[in-house]
Amino acid sequence: MSQYHPLSEAEAIEIARTIKDVFPTGEELVSKEIGDGNLNLVFHIAQPATGRSLIIKQALPYAKVVGESWPLSLDRARIESEALIRQSKLAPGLTPRVYKTDSELALTVMEDLSDHVIMRRGLIQGGVYPKFAEHISEFMARTLFFTSDLGMNQQEKKRVVEEFVNPDLCKITEDLIFDAPYFDDETNSIEDHIRDAAEAIWRDEELRLEVALLREKFLTHAQALLHGDLHTGSIFVTPESTKVIDPEFAYYGPMGFDVGAVFANLLLNYAAQEHWSPDESSRRERRAYLLNTIRDTWNLFEKKFRALWDEHGIDRVFRAKGYQDDYMRRLLKDTIGFAGAKTVRRIYGLSHVADIDTIPDATARERAQRLALAIGTGLIRHNRQAESIEDALRIASRAIGE
Ligand SMILES: Nc1ncnc2c1ncn2[C@@H]1O[C@H](COP(=O)(O)OP(=O)(O)O)[C@@H](O)[C@H]1O
Numbered sequence: 001m002s003q004y005h006p007l008s009e010a011e012a013i014e015i016a017r018t019i020k021d022v023f024p025t026g027e028e029l030v031s032k033e034i035g036d037g038n039l040n041l042v043f044h045i046a047q048p049a050t051g052r053s054l055i056i057k058q059a060l061p062y063a064k065v066v067g068e069s070w071p072l073s074l075d076r077a078r079i080e081s082e083a084l085i086r087q088s089k090l091a092p093g094l095t096p097r098v099y100k101t102d103s104e105l106a107l108t109v110m111e112d113l114s115d116h117v118i119m120r121r122g123l124i125q126g127g128v129y130p131k132f133a134e135h136i137s138e139f140m141a142r143t144l145f146f147t148s149d150l151g152m153n154q155q156e157k158k159r160v161v162e163e164f165v166n167p168d169l170c171k172i173t174e175d176l177i178f179d180a181p182y183f184d185d186e187t188n189s190i191e192d193h194i195r196d197a198a199e200a201i202w203r204d205e206e207l208r209l210e211v212a213l214l215r216e217k218f219l220t221h222a223q224a225l226l227h228g229d230l231h232t233g234s235i236f237v238t239p240e241s242t243k244v245i246d247p248e249f250a251y252y253g254p255m256g257f258d259v260g261a262v263f264a265n266l267l268l269n270y271a272a273q274e275h276w277s278p279d280e281s282s283r284r285e286r287r288a289y290l291l292n293t294i295r296d297t298w299n300l301f302e303k304k305f306r307a308l309w310d311e312h313g314i315d316r317v318f319r320a321k322g323y324q325d326d327y328m329r330r331l332l333k334d335t336i337g338f339a340g341a342k343t344v345r346r347i348y349g350l351s352h353v354a355d356i357d358t359i360p361d362a363t364a365r366e367r368a369q370r371l372a373l374a375i376g377t378g379l380i381r382h383n384r385q386a387e388s389i390e391d392a393l394r395i396a397s398r399a400i401g402e
């Protein structure tokens with residue numbers, strides 16, 4: 001069975017049976033393919049008699065959303081497993097447990113998190129997650145700090161950079177986030193009613209300069225081991241718990257790309273409140289909650305990151321007075337710029353978000369799309385001038401006229 005081929009449900013059951021930690025007894029197992037992402041197969045294997053279950057994720061040799069015409073390396077399954085294992089050591093309790101990996105079959109066998117909800121879905125349904133800022137700031141501060149030249153042996157870091165060279169998945173990001181949305185590219189998926197807004201972006205030289213600077217950072221700045229795709233579809237939540245999944249885009253890149261991904265997806269939901277909030281006052285309340293979550297996440301992230309640096313910083317040169325402040329200022333600017341780029345791509349690039357695409361009424365959907373574009377372009381345009389997270393929040397508030 002070990003030569004690569006996409007698993008049948010029966011084969012998935014056979015593999016699950018070998019995970020004795022989860023299935024110590026031999027009762028019947030049932031399997032269901034539940035993958036709703038763009039790239040992979042995901043099997044949910046359950047034992048009805050005991051209520052036990054696990055997940056088997058398998059990479060396909062192409063992008064599922066497009067088909068076999070877009071080949072993708074299976075090595076991404078190794079990267080996902082190894083990233084999950086590293087992240088679970090650095091940020092305990094904030095990732096699923098990995099039971100087994102198989103590079104030949106491109107598999108990760110992991111803890112079933114079906115008692116959580118995918119955060120994108122939870123936010124669409126109006127969920128409130130009071131521990132999220134605390135948890136996600138902890139995840140980002142610890143995984144980014146301890147994989148960077150600030151927090152780990154700098155020679156060992158170079159070996160880890162090599163382990164996480166991820167060209168196919170980086171190219172998806174380079175194309176879909178930092179290239180296609182700024183041209184009349186065939187991969188874009190543009191609703192007619194916002195074509196004028198996309199065309200205005202294609203003509204905007206000032207904006208395209210900022211995107212070029214962000215793209216350069218994504219291509220060259222091997223600052224820390226990133227999750228690489230930290231949107232709300234890659235985060236499981238309950239009011240009490242947060243678990244980060246799906247790090248197959250992991251590579252050494254600029255830290256602000258991860259932090260910006262979280263903020264972009266909260267802002268996409270903020271824009272989508274044009275539809276999801278039933279009236280003006282709940283819309284205002286919901287949007288305040290989303291902006292407060294961004295504010296809390298940044299403030300906690302900064303505080304934790306600085307504390308890790310003060311306690312565990314490994315480089316005496318980096319203790320130079322003013323260096324930490326300068327580093328955090330640059331990280332904030334990157335975060336804001338990347339948040340902008342990740343917002344724009346989700347409106348008319350290849351892959352959209354359910355927060356906006358599932359708005360049934362075209363007029364409300366268009367309002368949400370235009371709002372998201374105003375916020376995204378505002379963040380990109382002003383990233384290098386930003387001095388505090390409040391500058392980013394102001395851009396979001398002004399877009400809705402507040
Ligand atoms: N550990 C897990 N527990 C429960 N469901 C999961 C788990 N991992 C993935 N899933 C389900 O599979 C879906 C797709 O998983 P994901 O890792 O995002 O795949 P892709 O890489 O294709 O985007 C998730 O939205 C979720 O519904």
Ligand SMILES: CSC[C@H]1O[C@H](OP(=O)(O)O)[C@H](O)[C@@H]1O
Nearest residue numbers: 037038039063065172176229351
């Ligand atoms: C052709 S892949 C597009 C898009 O899909 C990935 O997200 P996910 O599979 O988690 O939904 C990633 O964000 C890529 O940019």
